[in-house]
Amino acid sequence: EPEVTQTPSHQVTQMGQEVILRCVPISNHLYFYWYRQILGQKVEFLVSFYNNEISEKSEIFDDQFSVERPDGSNFTLKIRSTKLEDSAMYFCASSVEGYEQYFGPGTRLTVT
């Protein structure tokens, strides 16, 4: 069964460093999303991406964040200068037509 994959599973970085989180969505899906979940809290929407552009972003998704689909298969989330409060689990999701979203296993980002 096709699934969304994410790498790395755990990333530790120092405050101020750039990180790139990678996702490979399900191959025939057209809509892509990033969410985050701070430990013990609810899941929060970051950004949605369709047709090679951002379709919607939340207040969390400020100038420090960017997304890219560099090669038609990967979907990346970049944080330019990480802060302590960026520590969270980041989930990628994809869907065929914005209907049912399939979530990847997540990347745990720890900023020290």
Add this chain to the structure above:
Amino acid sequence: ELKVEQNPLFLSMQEGKNYTIYCNYSTTSDRLYWYRQDPGKSLESLFVLLSNGAVKQEGRLMASLDTKARLSTLHITAAVHDLSATYFCAAVEAGNTGKLIFGQGTTLQVKP
């Protein structure tokens, strides 16, 4: 702005008992989702509810949607220990392409 609230946030129950988790949302929504999350794991899709009066069942879980009351319920029948997890509901604002707004989650603990 769409807000989603669940209650209770924590539920401890004995095996064999029935219980209901409630999910209220604040504005018109196109669809309502239920997800399960085990500790440290990703989100597993349980149900997608699209229309008023929709009812879906899988094993000991049954979800329903009342769009007029802006309420969805997840009913657990004869709970077993394997159902212990955190359950999230999520709604999509009417006309939106798929940005999920999550509730706070309900942590279910089923005791033998």
